[in-house]
Amino acid sequence: MQPTKSLNGKYILPHYFLIVNILNMITLSTSQSVKINLSPIPEEQKTGTYVGNVASASSISRVITQAEFSTLRFDFADPSDKQTHLFSINGRSGALFTQTLIDRETLCEDMQECTIRFDITASSDLTDFLRLVEVSINITDINDNMPSFNTDDITIDIPENNALGITKPLPSAVDRDNGENSVQTYALLDPAEPFSLNVERRLNNKFTLSLVVNSALDREKQDRYTLLLTASDGGTQPLTGTLTVHINVTDLNDNSPVFTQQEYAYSVVETAGVGEVLGRLSATDKDAGKNADIRYSLIFAAKDSRGR
Structure with missing residues (x-):
């Protein structure tokens, strides 16, 4: 379809021509993205441990010529992403390495699966080649924590x-x-x-x-x-x-007080004064606390047939 000329002499592009180009741009953008899952790595690996190669895992190294591959540059799409701070990448080969000790429990507290995700771009210095690689890495657990109670x-x-x-x-x-x-x-x-x-x-x-x-x-x-x-x-x-x-x-109050003697006998003279001490007696209780507190009292027996 050719552009049409308006009354003022300017050319007008058909509306649907613009729509087709937008659709083509969307298709192109989608084809430039690829997802990869690198091999799981145990937590607490030393700095510089090899993780995987983005170029080979994404097949980039197999879909372009060696000459073009030599012009590629691999970079983290978002260097400020805290996940990317855990790794370093060789900008020319696409090899990925740990950059610090990775503690699974700090990254994924109380989670059964611990997966780190981040994006890497592969772009050419000389051509228009561009790929966005979405990387996923599973961090596996090692037995580095002891069971503990919240008190000793x-x-x-x-x-x-x-x-x-x-x-x-x-x-x-x-x-x-x-x-x-x-x-x-x-x-x-x-x-x-x-x-x-x-x-x-x-x-x-x-x-x-x-x-x-x-x-x-x-x-x-x-x-x-x-x-x-x-x-x-x-x-x-x-x-x-x-x-x-x-x-x-x-303690339960399951013991009766017991006197230290079965009987106590005291003599008193008729001239004894009021309040004079005649003798001492004591009892013990195997219970504890208030159940072992003993109070003493006198109970006078009824007189017998002789008036005693």
């Missing part, structure tokens, strides 16, 4: 003469690692009697822990227990965290 020790109060099988909740541990490298098992170290550990694993890989009391406790025989709870991960060389559990057996 806890104290639990359990009343004596308790019912058998009563339970007390226990805190679970956390592990910043992922998968098998996270917490897998819990245990009470021996001696654990008269206690045991109940562990329930939920679908989200979280745990519910409880301490089970297997026999009635007697505070007067033993008023305190100390247990050690361990949490271990599933790494090749498992790491373990510990929690000290102190058990206080609290």
Whole structure:
């Protein structure tokens, strides 16, 4: 279609001619972008570790001549992107290297998959060749974190003469690692009697822990227990965290006061003054606290048949 001439002598391009060119530009732009997934790399690799080659992974090195490839320059599309600060790239070969230690837990806290994404441009110094390469790299976990509890020790109060099988909740541990490298098992170290550990694993890989009391406790025989709870991960060389559990057996008023003697006998002279001390008596109580406070009182027995 030829341009038409208007009344003022100027040429007008047909409207649909502009639309066709816009569509061609969109198609060209799309064809210049390619997505690649480089091989996964473990976290904590030393600086300068080889990651992969953008040119070969994107097939750029195979779709152009060696002469044109020698004119290419590989650069990060957005140098300010914090993801790109983790890597360096050889501008001529397209080889990618780590530029710092990569900590998976810092990058992807509480995420099952840790994938870094950024863009690289490949452009020629002499030709109009241009490619945008969208790079994805999966950072895999290593067992570099130990299971830990949010405190070093806890104290639990359990009343004596308790019912058998009563339970007390226990805190679970956390592990910043992922998968098998996270917490897998819990245990009470021996001696654990008269206690045991109940562990329930939920679908989200979280745990519910409880301490089970297997026999009635007697505070007067033993008023305190100390247990050690361990949490271990599933790494090749498992790491373990510990929690000290102190058990206080609290008192019930289950003991009567007992006098130090079965009978006390005192003599008093008729001239004894008011308030004069005739003797001393005492009693003890195996209970504790207020349950061991003793108050004394006199109870006069009824007179017998002789008036005594």
